[in-house]
Amino acid sequence: MQVTLLGTGDTTGTPTPRCDCETCTAARERGVERTRFSVHVRNEATGESLLVDLSPDLRHQFLEQDVPLPDAAVATHVHFDHLHGLGNAHRLLDSLAVHAANEVDPVTGESVADSVRDQYDYLRPLTVHGHAPYETFSTCGFDVTLVPVEHPPMLCYGVVVERDGTKLALTGDTNYDIPEASRAALADADLLLADAIVPASLADPHPVGGDHHDDEGVPRTFGTKHMTREGALALADELDAREVRLVHVSHFYPADEAFEEPLAVDGEQYQL
Numbered sequence: 435m436q437v438t439l440l441g442t443g444d445t446t447g448t449p450t451p452r453c454d455c456e457t458c459t460a461a462r463e464r465g466v467e468r469t470r471f472s473v474h475v476r477n478e479a480t481g482e483s484l485l486v487d488l489s490p491d492l493r494h495q496f497l498e499q500d501v502p503l504p505d506a507a508v509a510t511h512v513h514f515d516h517l518h519g520l521g522n523a524h525r526l527l528d529s530l531a532v533h534a535a536n537e538v539d540p541v542t543g544e545s546v547a548d549s550v551r552d553q554y555d556y557l558r559p560l561t562v563h564g565h566a567p568y569e570t571f572s573t574c575g576f577d578v579t580l581v582p583v584e585h586p587p588m589l590c591y592g593v594v595v596e597r598d599g600t601k602l603a604l605t606g607d608t609n610y611d612i613p614e615a616s617r618a619a620l621a622d623a624d625l626l627l628a629d630a631i632v633p634a635s636l637a638d639p640h641p642v643g644g645d646h647h648d649d650e651g652v653p654r655t656f657g658t659k660h661m662t663r664e665g666a667l668a669l670a671d672e673l674d675a676r677e678v679r680l681v682h683v684s685h686f687y688p689a690d691e692a693f694e695e696p697l698a699v700d701g702e703q704y705q706l
């Protein structure tokens with residue numbers, strides 16, 4: 435399993451267009467980027483490639499990284515930065531199987547799979563496959579499982595990708611309050627990719643602050659939707675991940691912390 439981090443940023447990316455903050459300036463100087471979220475997983479045994487989330491930066495990512503175009507994709511939720519690169523499939527791909535959860539979201543009145551079907555009805559290469567959470571399905575020679583996480587108010591899913599005893603786990607967009615059954619599914623991964631949008635120090639200035647504080651009072655959730663860096667690291671520790679990379683990273687990290695380990699940047703590649 436070859437894992438390439440195509441997009442490791444939040445919804446504005448780093449550098450953010452026209453932003454002259456120290457972090458965006460440092461990113462430009464270093465020549466590194468954190469584009470909108472997407473991960474490419476290649477199965478060397480079958481030659482197939484699976485994409486987890488469809489970044490609006492899809493075209494740019496496939497120009498930057500030397501990886502094959504996807505045969506299938508998993509959509510974790512319907513937020514713009516994770517889904518709306520799907521339009522790039524038009525005239526680029528002959529076919530693309532999109533896998534997503536089939537449980538109805540009370541907020542939208544439809545499942546992620548339904549939303550993909552409705553919004554991309556015009557895309558002929560697409561076939562959409564709905565799956566129940568926790569029910570493992572097969573695609574690109576991988577065993578893939580969608581696991582519910584907490585990204586209020588919408589439904590969102592973490593993803594587990596397995597093959598021959600090798601395991602990649604993605605938390606998806608989530609706060610620290612991941613259900614126990616999902617924690618169990620995400621545990622013992624060879625590589626864990628965890629949402630860590632900001633350091634915990636930035637939770638206080640947020641209008642709703644932080645949540646899920648640890649024993650020292652450090653917030654493991656930023657606002658309501660995402661984990662802090664400290665929350666993501668606590669989760670990785672609890673889940674016994676062999677290696678962790680922090681993703682969905684925003685430009686709000688102070689410049690002297692923004693490129694420290696284990697924060698990921700685009701283009702990182704892992705052989706599992």
Ligand SMILES: [Zn+2]
Pocket residue numbers: 449450453454455456457458459685
């Ligand atoms: Zn900036």
Ligand SMILES: [Zn+2]
Pocket residue numbers: 511513585607
């Ligand atoms: Zn989201």
Ligand SMILES: [Zn+2]
Pocket residue numbers: 444445471513515516607682
């Ligand atoms: Zn997001």
